Amino acid sequence: MNAERNTFKNIDKPLLLIYLLLVVAGWFNIFSVVYDPETSAGFSLASRYGKQLLFIGLAFLIGAVVLLVDIRIFSQFAYLYYGIAIGLLCMVLVLGTEISGAKAWIKIGSFSIQPSEFAKIATCLAFAKYVSQPAMDMKRVRNQIAASLWFLLPMGLILLQPDAGSALVFVSFALVLYREGMSGKVLLAGMVAVVLFVAALLVNRYILIGVIAAAVLLLLFLNRRSFKNIALAVLLFTVCSFYTLGVDYAFNKLSAHQQTRINVLLGKESDIKGAGYNVNQSKIAIGSGGFHGKGYLQGTQTKFNFVPEQCTDFIFCTLGEEWGWVGCTLFLVLYMVLLIRIVKMAERQRSAYARVYGYGVACIFFMHLFVNVGMTIGLLPVIGIPLPFFSYGGSSLWAFTLLLFIFVKMDTKRYAG
16 A cells, blocks of 8 residues: 555656646547537537547546556566567458558557557567667667667568558657667768658659769868778768669659659659649648637637548647647747656666666657647658547557556666666
8 A cells, every 4th residue: 555655646746747748738629620519419429539548548548547556567478478469460461450551550449459559568678678688788889789779570460451551650769769878870871861761762863863973072071080981982882872763663663643743743744733732732721720819619620620630640630720830939939847857766766677668658659749730730751640649549548547547657666777
């Protein structure tokens, strides 16, 4: 009894308050999207906002249970949870139900469960346990590669569904490795790869290779002290050139629809009635909100269903239309406070395991926020990814709640196991 009393006494109350604010605000936004006073007879549990209320109730129950159980069950069985998650990801490829073009769901009666959402939790637990081993030195390339396999495996299985949005989230674990000692050069190489990827789609391949050659020669000129630098320069030019040609080759292998969607994002094509429709309508909705918005339940883009998937992937545009720049800014500030709070809590943990897990939680939430908001305002491609605690859906809400409350439980004990 004393242990339970101490657990609730030591809960990080600011974090819990932010969680509650986000969940409640998310429900009100879903209610606004779905509710129509002209056709609705009143509150209905059969509606999306009614179901989401049930999902929220179960999420609160999940959070309470996590706070009551022994925290060691999450660390001691981390590898088992990971194995189960991998098994479910394999099973969904064979027995899964296809929704919105991705075979990523398992039907249970009238509900659908998305294993990839829970795979993030299992991966975070197993990844933290592996990386936090006392003998694990993340400055060694061999250890970096071994640690990366823990999130690359589920990422690959999710890509086979195909669900690029959920798969992309697993890339965020690389940021955790950076915190644990991985060289910043690796992250720099990743950013260069992203820049080259975009450039390869915008610039003629031969012109781009010429630019790469000029950049490598400049680097060689600035560091011309030994033949070793010449060899590295040749290797760098070769790798970047083949990567550039590979991007061009891979792009040509995509379907016409996928190519159009990427070209629309990069501004090479205009297709507001086809591949660019969702983003165009989303930007109209957000822009129409102006500084202070149209008011709650007053969004015309929302009420006339101009934006597809507005309860899920495009829930942010409801916030922009009804609450304007002020509402969007407050939401983003609140979310940044959540992320900063998680990072501060991670740094005060007594064990490497809890610290790594905390950083994993922060990186997962950050990637979801970055990609979801980025695609709704047209800065990133539409790849389908929920906004944590805001988007409609039981799987995502339960998974995010479980992910967060495991860390809250760790923090109450300053877990050292």
